[in-house]
Amino acid sequence: MDLLTTLVDKGLRRELPTRDEALAVLRTSDDELLDVVAAAGKVRRQWFGRRVKLNYLVNLKSGLCPEDCTYCSQRLGSSAEILKYTWLKPDEAAQAAGAGVKGGAKRVCLVASGRGPTDRDVDRVSETIAAIKEQNEDVEICACLGLLKDGQAARLREAGADAYNHNLNTSEATYGDICSTHDFSDRVETVRHAQSAGLSACSGLIAGMGETDEDLVDVVFALRELDPDSVPVNFLIPMEGTPLAGEWNLNPQRALRILAMTRFVCPDSEVRLAGGREVHLRSMQPLALHLVNSIFLGDYLTSEGQAGQADLDMIADAGFEVEGTDTTTLPGHRREQERGQVGVRRRGAGTELPPNA
Ligand code: SF4
Secondary structure, three states: OHHHHHHHHHHHHOOOOOHHHHHHHHOOOHHHHHHHHHHHHHHHHHHHOOEEEEEEEEEEEEOOOOOOOOOOOOOOOOOOOOOOEOOOOHHHHHHHHHHHHHOOOOEEEEEEOOOOOOHHHHHHHHHHHHHHHHHOOOOEEEEEOOOOOOOHHHHHHHOOOOEEEOOOEOOHHHHHHHOOOOOHHHHHHHHHHHHHOOOEEEOOEEEOOOOOHHHHHHHHHHHHHHOOOEEEEEEOOOOOOOOOOOOOOOOHHHHHHHHHHHHHHOOOOEEEEOOOHHHHHHHHHHHHOOOOOEEEOOOOOOOOOHHHHHHHHHHHHOOOEEOOOOOOOOOHHHHHHHHHHHHHHHHHOHHHOOOOO
16 A cells, blocks of 8 residues: 555654645555554554553643543542542652552653642652652653743643643644633643753644544644644543534544554654543553553552552553663654753753843
């Protein structure tokens, strides 16, 4: 198939496919699906071998958000039945993070609901980062706290955060359909703040919200332009009590095509299989490992370890290996590029640097 040969060649050279090529991946037939997975798998193995990075979420603050993102159970007015609590203490968060690290997680993602942190919140998270690193100094820490104001990214970096997550979620053209309290450009700005402060940027999407193929291509191309190191791909779990309850738009084949398209467009980024994988990929999850090089560990690892063990078994059964702390996730050229960019930003100062950097 000419399309797939072209996409593999481009992926191995880190060359951007055309929009038509990306769209064509989303429109392949079920008969072609295994060929699509095999082709994107070649690109994945070129940059990440058979390694799978494990990530572990710690929810520092849950619910009670003033924003109105339609996909989110923590949104303003949500009647979804979720846990609501405010700020875990540093030792509680460190304990939860330690369970994830014990299960094989290399990165801990500290997530808090809300529009964005106050300066006092940044202090709290800084204390939490210190508590986690005291127990596990090699663990990577990614903060996910919402929209950042000037200087906050630099303070998180100084506190020991390695990365910052803020997703673009959907295309700029449809962003207004999923949220009215902030816009696409706010999100882009936060990713840029993180990059300017020397944090590794993590930014991805949510598929299944009723978007078109063109929207999916638009958001993945917007991500490629921002060039985050990690690209989490979430599949909407339509929660009762949110406006998107009932939006069941995905099946395993569609989810695999979306992951393959993301891999072709962002060949050397850490593409991560994120929320909704169990619900939408179901028994096809092992095939997704040929496309992504990173996943979140099962949610219930802290209690019995069963869900986390199932993930580890799946990785081993599919012939992949968990990435250890002695291995660097990103290919060498990306690390060099990142160092160069931070160097240029720091040397150049001026407009790109937050005031506190
Ligand atoms: S800002 Fe975050 S926590 Fe708040 S509604 Fe949006 S996605 Fe949910």
